Amino acid sequence: MSQTQPITLFYSPQTRATGARVLLEELKVPYAMDVLNMKAGEQRQPAYLAINPLGKVPAVRVGDTLVTEQGAIYLYLADLFPEAGLAPALTDPDRGAYLRWLFIYGSCFEPAVVDRFMKREPGSMNETPYASYESLIDMLEEALKAGPYLLGERFTAADLLWGIALRWTTMFGLVEARPAFQAYLARIDGRVSVQKVSAEDAAMAAEHEAAAVRLKAG
């Protein structure tokens, strides 16, 4: 481990924070969690809005450094612990493709999926940030067909971001479960880190639901 500052992950189960926790598990570093019950609205309370004014998880604090936004969090943590080998170095030719996949996630994939979920007309190819949903998903399929990972043989933090995202987007029917995606998901789901966090998430989410019901009942 290259640094010893305390790490706190601001977390809520079965959300976009799940992947950030999986990444910390893969990095094999100690971390604490500040868990928010989103079903009880804790993410909109002043204490958390001071961490992320958007009231969104994940956020991560390492010493005095606070990072929000999934892409930024993955980039930061994987670079902070280079010995885990989840981020190509700045001078590595793979760095370009790695950054591209980390950034395409937030700047293209999420807007495309949200437009689809909301049944919003996305506009023409030159009006959207992602050209078209089909071209984006086809590009992802091409990369994963070659596989086994986004950068070929090399597994990186970008695979955790995309693997976890593909899991929930295919589950909700927002992304068609093409064979290349299913094979990729099987590889990601088979990781010990993913299995551990998924099991703990299920238990935590059930506790949150029960606590929110108790709160409503007064």
Ligand SMILES: N[C@@H](CCC(=O)N[C@@H](CS)C(=O)NCC(=O)O)C(=O)O
């Ligand atoms: N742009 C943010 C989005 C994060 C996000 O949407 N998180 C959801 C959980 S899946 C959230 O915190 N929602 C709480 C709310 O909006 O009340 C990122 O990529 O980190």
